[in-house]
Amino acid sequence: xxxxxxxxxxxxxxxxxxxxxxxxxxxxxxxxxxxxxxxxxxxxxxxxxxxxxxxxxxxxxxxxxxxxxxxxxxxxxxxxxxxxxxxxxxxxxxxxxxxxxxxxxxxxxxxxxxxxxxxxxxxxxxxxxxxxxxxxxxxxxxxxxxxxxxxxxxxxxxxxxxxxxxxxxxxxxxxxxxxxxxxxxxxxxxxxxxxxxxxxxxxxxxxxxxxxxxxxxxxxxxxxxxxxxxxxxxxxxxxxxxxxxxxxxxxxxxxxxxxxxxxxxxxxxxxxxxxxxxxxxxxxxxxxxxxxxxxxxxxxxxxxxxxxxxxxxxxxxxxxxxxxxxxxxxxxxxxxxxxxxxxxxxxxxxxxxxxxxxxxxxxx
Amino acid sequence: xxxxxxxxxxxxxxxxxxxxxxxxxxxxxxxxxxxxxxxxxxxxxxxxxxxxxxxxxxxxxxxxxxxxxxxxxxxxxxxxxxxxxxxxxxxxxxxxxxxxxxxxxxxxxxxxxxxxxxxxxxxxxxxxxxxxxxxxxxxxxxxxxxxxxxxxxxxxxxxxxxxxxxxxxxxxxxxxxxxxxxxxxxxxxxxxxxxxxxxxxxxxxxxxxxxxxxxxxxxxxxxxxxxxxxxxxxxxxxxxxxxxxxxxxxxxxxxxxxxxxxxxxxxxxxxxxxxxxxxxxxxxxxxxxxxxxxxxxxxxxxxxxxxxxxxxxxxxxxxxxxxxxxxxxxxxxxxxxxxxxxxxxxxxxxxxxxxxxxxxxxxx
Numbered sequence: 001x002x003x004x005x006x007x008x009x010x011x012x013x014x015x016x017x018x019x020x021x022x023x024x025x026x027x028x029x030x031x032x033x034x035x036x037x038x039x040x041x042x043x044x045x046x047x048x049x050x051x052x053x054x055x056x057x058x059x060x061x062x063x064x065x066x067x068x069x070x071x072x073x074x075x076x077x078x079x080x081x082x083x084x085x086x087x088x089x090x091x092x093x094x095x096x097x098x099x100x101x102x103x104x105x106x107x108x109x110x111x112x113x114x115x116x117x118x119x120x121x122x123x124x125x126x127x128x129x130x131x132x133x134x135x136x137x138x139x140x141x142x143x144x145x146x147x148x149x150x151x152x153x154x155x156x157x158x159x160x161x162x163x164x165x166x167x168x169x170x171x172x173x174x175x176x177x178x179x180x181x182x183x184x185x186x187x188x189x190x191x192x193x194x195x196x197x198x199x200x201x202x203x204x205x206x207x208x209x210x211x212x213x214x215x216x217x218x219x220x221x222x223x224x225x226x227x228x229x230x231x232x233x234x235x236x237x238x239x240x241x242x243x244x245x246x247x248x249x250x251x252x253x254x255x256x257x258x259x260x261x262x263x264x265x266x267x268x269x270x271x272x273x274x275x276x277x278x279x280x281x282x283x284x285x286x287x288x289x290x291x292x293x294x295x296x297x298x299x300x301x302x303x304x305x306x307x308x309x310x311x312x313x314x315x316x317x318x319x320x321x322x323x324x325x326x327x328x329x330x331x332x333x334x335x336x337x338x339x340x341x342x343x344x345x346x347x348x349x350x351x352x353x354x355x356x357x358x359x360x361x362x363x364x
Numbered sequence: 365x366x367x368x369x370x371x372x373x374x375x376x377x378x379x380x381x382x383x384x385x386x387x388x389x390x391x392x393x394x395x396x397x398x399x400x401x402x403x404x405x406x407x408x409x410x411x412x413x414x415x416x417x418x419x420x421x422x423x424x425x426x427x428x429x430x431x432x433x434x435x436x437x438x439x440x441x442x443x444x445x446x447x448x449x450x451x452x453x454x455x456x457x458x459x460x461x462x463x464x465x466x467x468x469x470x471x472x473x474x475x476x477x478x479x480x481x482x483x484x485x486x487x488x489x490x491x492x493x494x495x496x497x498x499x500x501x502x503x504x505x506x507x508x509x510x511x512x513x514x515x516x517x518x519x520x521x522x523x524x525x526x527x528x529x530x531x532x533x534x535x536x537x538x539x540x541x542x543x544x545x546x547x548x549x550x551x552x553x554x555x556x557x558x559x560x561x562x563x564x565x566x567x568x569x570x571x572x573x574x575x576x577x578x579x580x581x582x583x584x585x586x587x588x589x590x591x592x593x594x595x596x597x598x599x600x601x602x603x604x605x606x607x608x609x610x611x612x613x614x615x616x617x618x619x620x621x622x623x624x625x626x627x628x629x630x631x632x633x634x635x636x637x638x639x640x641x642x643x644x645x646x647x648x649x650x651x652x653x654x655x656x657x658x659x660x661x662x663x664x665x666x667x668x669x670x671x672x673x674x675x676x677x678x679x680x681x682x683x684x685x686x687x688x689x690x691x692x693x694x695x696x697x698x699x700x701x702x703x704x705x706x707x708x709x710x711x712x713x714x715x716x717x718x719x720x721x722x723x724x725x726x727x728x
Contacts, residue, residue: 005388008381017376024369027620191702203708208715227703229593229632230712237719256391257631257671264628267621268593307621338555339591344567346724348594349716351572355601356710 004299005259006311027308034324038098044071045319046098047311051272051304053329062327064215066242066272067104069095069113070300071318072280077116081129085114089142095320100150102322105176105215108155108244110278111223112169114139115159117248119197120294121284131161134172134183148178153213155220157246160185167201171220171246173211182211186222187231192253197224208234216241216327223247226261226275229268236269241327244274251297258299259309266303270334272325276300279316305333368663369623370675391672398688402462408435409683410462411675415636415668417690426691428579430606430636431468433459433477434664435682436644441480445493449478453506459684464514466686469540469579472519474642475587475610476533478503479523483561484658485648495525498536498547512542517577519584521610524549531565535584535610537575546575550586551595556617561588572598580605580691587611590625590639593632600633605691608638615661622663623673630667634698636689640664643680669697 005025013021019029034048053061074087092109099107111117115130132138139158147154153176160170160183169186185204189197208231210219219240225231226245235243245262249255258275266273279298286292299312302323313319334340369389377385383393398412417425438451456473463471475481479494496502503522511518517540524534524547533550549568553561572595574583583604589595590609599607609626613619622639630637643662650656663676666687677683698704 003384005385008377008385012377012381013372017372020367021369021372024619188706188708191705193700203706224706227632227701228707229597230707230709230715233593234712234715234719254631254671255388257627259388260624260628260631260671263621264624267618267624268591307618307624336557337591341555342552342567342588343592343594344552345594345716346720348598349713349720351594351598352709352713352716355598356713360710 002315004312004315026311027306031311034322036102036322038101042098043318044095045314045317046322047313047319048102048322048324049302049310050324051302051308051310051326051329053326054332056328059328064106064325064327065102065104066274066302066323066325067099067102067107068274068276068300068302068313068321069099069107069109069319070276070279070298070313071095071110071113072278073116073282077118077282077284084116085130085138088114091318093146095318096146096150096152099320099322100152104152104322106153106155106213106218106242108246108274108276109157110276111157111246111248112159113157113246116282116284117278117294118284119200120195120292121286122199123286124200131159131167133162134158134160134170135180140172140174140180144174144178144180147174147176151176153215153218155218155244155246157220157222168204169197169201169222171222171244173213173218173220176214181213182209184209184220184222186225188225188228190224208238210235210238210240218242218244220244220246223249226265229265232265232269236271240269240271241330242272242274243269245276247275247277248296249277250294255297255299258297259301259312263303263307263309266305267307268339270305270330270337270339272305272330273303275302279314279318305329366679368676368679371678390675391670395675398686400466400686402465406462407682408459409678409681410686411677411683412466412686412688413666413674414688415666415672415674415690415693417693418696420692423692428470428689428691429466429468430638430666430687430689431463431466431471432638432640432664432666432677432685433463433471433473433683434640434643434662434677435459435474435477436642437480437646441482441646441648448480449494449502452478455682457510459682460510460514460516463684463686464516468516468686470517470519470577470582470606472608472610472638472640473521474640475521475612476523477521477610480646480648481612481642481658482648483564484559484656485650486563487650488564495523495531497526498522498524498534499544504536504538504544508538508542508544511538511540515540517579517582519582519608519610521584521586532568533561533565533586535586535608537577537582537584540578545577546573548573548584548586550589552589552592554588559617572602574599574602574604582606582608584608584610587613590629593629596629596633600635604635605694606636606638607633609640611639611641612660613641614658619661619663622661623665623676627667627671627673630669631671632703634669634694634701634703636669636694637667639666643678643682669693
């Protein structure tokens with residue numbers, strides 16, 4: 001259960017058979033592996049790949065190093081909140097230090113990275129102190145310092161509480177000077193089986209903003225938003241070159257297609273997608289007697305616009321996935337496939353309006 | 365090069381490792397294999413699977429047997445057109461006879477199944493006699509007889525010429541009485557690399573019709589249309605339970621994501637998708653000297669709304685993929701995932717209109 005497809009394949013196929021598998025499954029016979037400076041003595045997995053583009057005549061390559069972090073919580077969920085958060089900060093600082101050593105320029109953390117994912121408990125009050133300001137909360141302050149120190153753009157998905165006390169599921173964008181430059185609020189909220197986030201916060205009201213950072217134009221599609229093709233599409237229309245999908249998802253909720261959806265979005269929209277999922281088991285005591293346990297399967301990976309993807313990080317270990325990309329690939333694939341030219345968006349805008357008119361009025 | 369992922373895996377993994385691979389890759393540890401009556405002496409591959417749904421209290425299962433046919437051309441492309449077509453008819457009749465024996469109720473053929481895919485030649489005049497009427501052309505007449513004989517709904521993708529002499533890339537729908545009940549014209553035309561269909565016909569003008577047949581509500585998304593998320597979405601909004609994707613595609617054009625896009629669409633839209641690609645090598649003499657060769661990689665497969673999929677047919681052989689599905693799974697997954705409830709279509713309709721207004725007027 002704890003083996004990923006990647007490790008199953010690597011451990012059981014070899015030679016020509018492995019090459020054939022890799023060519024179809026990942027999009028290339030051999031992974032281009034980065035040489036990393038970090039030692040093997042780290043207490044987390046570190047892996048590095050390269051997804052290069054074709055050389056062009058008029059443009060220089062636009063090489064960027066991305067870093068994705070997946071991590072488990074550290075203390076039990078009944079520990080003091082400030083201790084739980086600090087322990088996560090300490091762990092993540094350690095991984096970010098390694099990312100800096102490897103030259104990572106844009107780094108993204110998992111959904112609500114600075115807390116256990118208590119949203120499965122249906123409880124609210126006792127966990128409320130994990131909610132924080134996007135602009136000046138502890139996670140933003142903590143990461144701003146590291147962002148400035150390492151000249152790194154950092155995407156920090158948190159549980160936000162705004163000045164009116166309203167909660168949001170939010171990704172904060174911090175630039176390479178350590179400045180808060182904006183936020184994206186999760187556009188689509190899950191209500192899947194017995195799990196629902198709808199009692200905690202509303203669907204996002206920040207649209208599909210693309211952040212024009214020093215290193216790339218980037219956007220964030222938080223967790224369940226990956227199921228909605230139009231969410232991915234709008235980020236693309238707005239000019240995103242990279243879309244991050246920070247998540248917190250368990251194997252019962254579609255591990256089978258964890259490798260499908262973000263990869264499909266990269267192909268359809270001619271941009272890079274970065275899939276991040278937390279790892280580890282989280283146990284909660286709900287009310288006086290009930291226990292809820294949820295195990296996250298990690299498997300973070302990156303897909304290029306040509307459909308090629310990296311192997312996944314582990315299903316169980318903390319990890320840092322570093323990938324060197326060339327942003328030129330976005331336009332190259334746009335030119336190759338012609339999806340924008342053939343998209344007929346005017347027809348679809350009309351179709352959606354007719355559909356809404358026919359299904360959502362009192363005339364029905 | 366001629367091995368599919370499916371055969372690589374089946375021939376090289378076993379036991380627990382194979383089960384683990386299958387669980388993540390296909391969505392289940394073991395494929396549910398249908399017992400077939402057909403002998404092994406057929407000159408094409410035949411494979412049968414089952415993709416069952418949960419039992420319900422109020423609804424009976426709605427079991428349907430689907431059949432997909434992938435096939436190569438028979439005669440060289442310089443043979444008389446009537447002979448080329450007749451040879452394909454003879455081959456396909458043989459496969460449909462086997463499908464009937466196995467109880468197939470809805471059958472779909474590959475894109476422009478009754479001709480070589482000459483659209484790669486950029487030539488028009490000399491191939492024009494392959495174009496035929498959707499309503500009363502030879503392919504429709506040929507299949508209508510078999511449809512009536514076997515009480516089979518048949519989807520017949522052809523090169524259509526209408527009464528004004530205009531060409532279309534069209535799928536004809538024939539009901540179980542052998543009656544023509546409608547057609548769908550390809551909504552998005554490829555212009556990929558040096559390959560383009562745009563000089564042959566226009567993008568379809570038949571919208572996203574769903575055909576309410578005796579066995580299921582079905583729709584057709586022809587070939588390149590699988591790259592467009594909104595195309596898949598509209599078929600779903602219009603009530604499709606199964607969407608067929610008859611194709612003619614070569615490995616340079618995205619074999620890496622042949623398994624991704626239609627599967628993603630099945631998950632996102634809570635319906636079954638059926639991916640069909642032709643097989644074999646097709647050689648054309650263009651002008652007086654040039655030769656064009658294109659090899660199709662088959663690999664037809666079916667995905668259920670829960671993301672589980674069948675293995676693929678071969679990359680090289682003619683084949684019949686039979687799959688027994690339960691249409692109840694569509695609503696079950698709609699209920700499970702809540703995508704319709706969380707889709708925010710009104711927001712996206714507005715977004716698309718703003719985008720079009722900002723990018724497609726002379727004010728820019």
